[in-house]
Amino acid sequence: MNIGQVSKATGVSLRMIRHYEGIGLMPSPDRRDNGYRDYPPRSIERLRFIANARDLGFSVDEISALLSLWDDRERASSEVKAIALGHAEDLARKSAALEAMRRTLLDLAEGCSGDARPDCPILAGLAETRQRPARELTAAKTKPRRVA
Amino acid sequence: MNIGQVSKATGVSLRMIRHYEGIGLMPSPDRRDNGYRDYPPRSIERLRFIANARDLGFSVDEISALLSLWDDRERASSEVKAIALGHAEDLARKSAALEAMRRTLLDLAEGCSGDARPDCPILAGLAETRQRPARELTAAKTKPRRVA
DNA sequence: ATGAACCCTGACATCATGTCAGGGTCAAGC
DNA sequence: GCTTGACCCTGACATGATGTCAGGGTTCAT
Incomplete structure (x- = not known):
């Protein structure tokens, strides 16, 4: 089969088919x-x-890991399940983070009249002090990184 | 003030301070x-x-828009609120999308024994047919793009 | 005057994906 | 046989936020 047919059959773009080959x-x-x-x-x-x-x-x-498990007829399903559940937790964390942002935003918006008047606690809240230090200030000797 | 002091005062990295200037x-x-x-x-x-x-x-x-509103003492708070609420909806949508993925994943995982046996509905589910067509197949004459 | 700490610019890398350019190939119809 | 349109190839550039590295000045305290 030519790549175009494969693309149509899978819904994956030509670009990405070649890309997946590349990586x-x-x-x-x-x-x-x-x-x-x-x-x-x-x-x-x-x-x-x-x-x-x-x-x-x-x-x-993760996909790479799943694929090798897929290729391996003998692997224990527990390995697959572990990856899947781990990823599900990731998703839950990310979703929760977005929800937290949303809540903060709604809290700020609540105090805002939303009419023609100019005073607005949303802007005031955004301008408020923060102290989440920049990476450069903390990362100093902490992480070895580059594992993946 | 030098850039380093600003960085310490705000927790924003040198790199990003310069970047924000650039954009x-x-x-x-x-x-x-x-x-x-x-x-x-x-x-x-x-x-x-x-x-x-x-x-x-x-x-x-969005930040750019918020900043001009911030700079404008006279703007109506409703403008700010609209941006904030719009963004809150975005966040809700994204969060919901992650939750949906998570649910699908958990549904798949539910049928998986997670023990030493090799059969696994998670892998089977991933290998299943899909038909979300590639961009190239649909985008043809749809979008003018390049607005931002 | 030497070294540490600070600043500058510019470039490269990440990740998934699109798009464009420049150039072959194939099949069908004249 | 030749033209045309559909298909394929590679390689390069772009996106967005952010890090890191390189190569080179500046300042200040000892």
């Missing part, structure tokens, strides 16, 4: 004499897997 | 003879405003 999520397909990528039917399944996982917000690293 | 959120400060940026005290307030707004997830465009 190693998809194996490099054979090439025809003219240089065109020639995909086996299996590719479609794998691409769908990747696309679905992305739609669920999995990171590339 | 026009902060006015270019005067320069001393040696080329150092020389900030007036007002800058601190404005930077705090920007940083707080960012912490609340406002986009640069």
Whole structure:
């Protein structure tokens, strides 16, 4: 199959199909004499897997892990479940963070008359002091980073 | 004030202070003879405003709008409130989207034994057909883009 | 006058994705 | 055989917020 057909079959853009190949999520397909990528039917399944996982917000690293588990017929389902549940927690955390922002915002907005008068506690609140120190001031010797 | 002092006073990194200047959120400060940026005290307030707004997830465009309203003593508080509430809705939508992903994931995980056995509905679910068409297939004549 | 601490600019990297450019290839119809 | 349109290839640039590194001045306290 040509890449265009694969794209239509999976709903993944040409760009991203090539991209996933570049970053190693998809194996490099054979090439025809003219240089065109020639995909086996299996590719479609794998691409769908990747696309679905992305739609669920999995990171590339997580997808990569899920794919190797998928390729491994013998792995314990507990491994898969652990990744899934871990990601679900991530999602919950992020969602909670957004909710917290929203609450703060609504609290600020509550005091705002929202009419033609100029005084507004929202702006006042935004201008208020903060003290979340800049990275540079704290990160000094803390983190080794670069693990992923 | 030198940029370093402003950074300490606001918790905004040097990098970002310069960046905000570059994208026009902060006015270019005067320069001393040696080329150092020389900030007036007002800058601190404005930077705090920007940083707080960012912490609340406002986009640069929104912040920019809020800043001009802030600069305008006469504007109606309703304008500010509209931006704030609009953003709060954005946050709600995003949060809901994350929650939806989480639910889907938990639904999938529910059927997974999570033990040593290899069969796993999570992987099966991820491999399932999808049909969210790629951008390229739909976007054809839809969007004029490039407004911001 | 030497070194630490500070400042400057510019460039590169991240991540997923789009888009554009410049150039081959293939198939169908004349 | 030649043209045309659809398809493919690679490579590069852009986005947004932020970090980091490099290479090079400045200031100030010892």
